Amino acid sequence: MIKKAHRSLYQWYTIHGRHDLPWRTTRDPYKIYLSEIMLQQTQVKTVLQRFYAPFLERFPTLADVAQSDIDDVLKMWEGLGYYTRARNLHSAAQQCDGILPKSAFDLLKLPGIGRSTAHAVSAFAYKEPLPILDANVKRILHRYFAIEERDEKQLWKAAYDLFDSDHPFEYNQAMMDIGSLVCLSKKPLCELCPFEMSCKGKSSPLSYPMPKIKKIKSIRHRTIIVNRNNDKFALFQRKERFLSGLWGFFQYEILENRNGVFLGHITQHYSHFTLQADVYVGDGDSADEEFEWFTRSEIDNLSLSRADHKVLQLID
Ligand code: SF4
Incomplete structure (x- = not known):
């Protein structure tokens, strides 16, 4: 057979x-x-x-x-x-x-x-x-x-x-x-x-196989701050396991007192959760210690997550 x-x-x-x-x-x-x-x-x-x-x-x-x-x-x-x-x-x-x-x-x-x-x-x-x-x-x-x-x-x-x-x-x-x-x-x-x-x-x-019980994906609400200083933007390189090594803009749990200009909203689906984020532009220094400043064209040479690419589209 x-x-x-x-x-x-x-x-x-x-x-x-x-x-x-x-x-x-x-x-x-x-x-x-x-x-x-x-x-x-x-x-x-x-x-x-x-x-x-x-x-x-x-x-x-x-x-x-x-x-x-x-x-x-x-x-x-x-x-x-x-x-x-x-x-x-x-x-x-x-x-x-x-x-x-x-x-x-x-x-x-x-x-x-x-x-x-x-x-x-x-x-x-x-x-x-x-x-x-x-x-x-x-x-x-x-x-x-x-x-x-x-x-x-x-x-x-x-x-x-x-x-x-x-x-x-x-x-x-x-x-x-x-x-x-x-x-x-x-x-x-x-x-x-x-x-x-x-x-x-x-x-x-x-x-075959027995169908899996569908898990409902969680939604993470975040605020993304684009820190800008003249023609430069502050980005940090992720160290945690998820998206490790990729550069990105700063993400926070929802902020109560937002200073900055509202730029737009992004949604990004990942395998285990969906990111929903409001994006704001701030100016001056970032509160976070580890970051670097890049011009817009320098950012094109960095590897970014899809969500951060969506933020870039809003900036552009
Ligand atoms: S179930 Fe898959 S392996 Fe079996 S006959 Fe149909 S297509 Fe072929």
């Missing part, structure tokens, strides 16, 4: 697979690793159109990442979000001196590289016979084996059960494509799926 499923998977992949994606036409482990990290929280289309090629142009090798300042890496990551990925990439590059280890076992020792990413790099760059388990593959396995529980251990077992160790490259690439083109999260296209004959969950695909 599994062999039959593999055969129809490869027939489908030969005709419909996305063979020309740039990270599929290379064996360079750095380029594959970069694509895996960028694709963790971002769609193929976005990575392809706006981020992958420019990043490689700026940092052609992992050694270039290792030798660069983290601010330069964050600048190239700007707009892609989930900046921990960029910080981990930079730390991993430095930790391995710009040369990635050649086995999944050693890749796992680097920051930000989990089991699925380690397997993907090893399978695609070195043809190690290892299955991947990214979000798309998880969804297929949940449905294929009719697994309701979101249990990582059980899913890894399922990943090995369906895996084709003779063709790790083709199998993993084909599974990724099925996940993003056919076994869609909201509307699976079972009639077009090569697993249609053997999938246990196809009569009720949306039941």
